[in-house]
Every structure is written in structure tokens, then in C-alpha cells.
Amino acid sequence: NAGVTQTPKFQVLKTGQSMTLQCAQDMNHEYMSWYRQDPGMGLRLIHYSVGAGITDQGEVPNGYNVSRSTTEDFPLRLLSAAPSQTSVYFCASRAYNEQFFGPGTRLTVL
């Protein structure tokens, strides 16, 4: 199993550009989520999904969209990037009691 994979690993955007952060898992987990982590801080939940076709907002959803068309994939979309979205983004999927995290995407918005 590859576990949770994220692409790209690094990305630089200009203000106003859009992009999609990809996340995939091969463990057949229903629950998936996106977090962001800013320097010196813990992770903050952006959006999550409890299964295909079902998504909901976390603590900091503004500026981000998600969809879940398959169990395996949970992309995160930035429609109009802002410097405040410079962060490290982690995707995760959950088994019953254990959450598995991807390696992260480091995003810089200039």
C-alpha cells in the first residue's frame, strides 16, 4: 500500500492564481480530511469528508473548496490564492481509530 499520497510536494503561486492540491489513499478509508499548518503552530482542519459525495467544513474553510467523487481521492482547490494561504497542507485518511497523514504540500503564494 502507498498509504496517503499528495501532489505536488512544493508549489509557488502568484496571488489570484488557482490550483488543486491532490490527495489519494489506497486503504479504502471513508473518512478523509485536509489540514494546514503554519510555522510554529499546530494543524488546523480545513475540510473533511465522511464518504464519497459528502463533505463538510472544518475550522478554517474560507478560500478552499473540496469535492469527493470517489473513495480514493479528495482534492483541495484554491480558487484565488492569497498570501495568507502560504502554508504546509496535509491530507489524511482515517481507519477506525488511527488517522494516516500524507507527506504534505508546501505552498507559497507571492
Next chain:
Amino acid sequence: DAKTTQPPSMDCAEGRAANLPCNHSTISGNEYVYWYRQIHSQGPQYIIHGLKNNETNEMASLIITEDRKSSTLILPHATLRDTAVYYCIVRASIGNTGKLIFGQGTTLQVKP
């Protein structure tokens, strides 16, 4: 979900036991205590969880007080590779969406 309080940083000598405390005085009866750690720049890693009994696995032990208002994560023989940020998280497991709310965590520095 109940809020947790952890010391911001701790040091531990290599080979010694590392005892990381967590206060969760507002925990409710159906909430579990989870511990994750994040080694520099990597995604967080699950360590252990428990409800009210002490738990042990290959990575660590979790000691929960009888009133469940605090807990301690024990790394029995800390190594340099255990240097990381350790997060104590409380959440309900049954009937829950699985959200993990991370606090600031404790930065554990294991020194040779």
C-alpha cells in the same frame, strides 16, 4: 471535543524515559485520549489512544488518571529519533466524524 493543555517544551536524556503530560479536565465520558507526534516537517503519526484504562503498544504507554482529567504519554527509552512535537487530542470516537483538533503540542528534545 474537550480542550487539552500541554507544556510547550520538554527535554529528555537519550535512553531515559520521557513522560509527557496532558491536562484534559473537561473531558466527557465518551471521549478518548489520542496521542500523535510530528517529526520535523513530516505528517503527524499516530502513537496510541485510550479511554480510561492504561494502554501500551510497541511505541509507548498511556497512563490515564482515574478521574480522566489528565494523562501521561511515556516513551520508555527515548532515542534521538523521538525528538518531535507531541500532540494530545481528546475526541469522541463513537458516532463522531473523526475530526482531530490539534493544539500547540509539546516539543520534546531528546539530548545525547
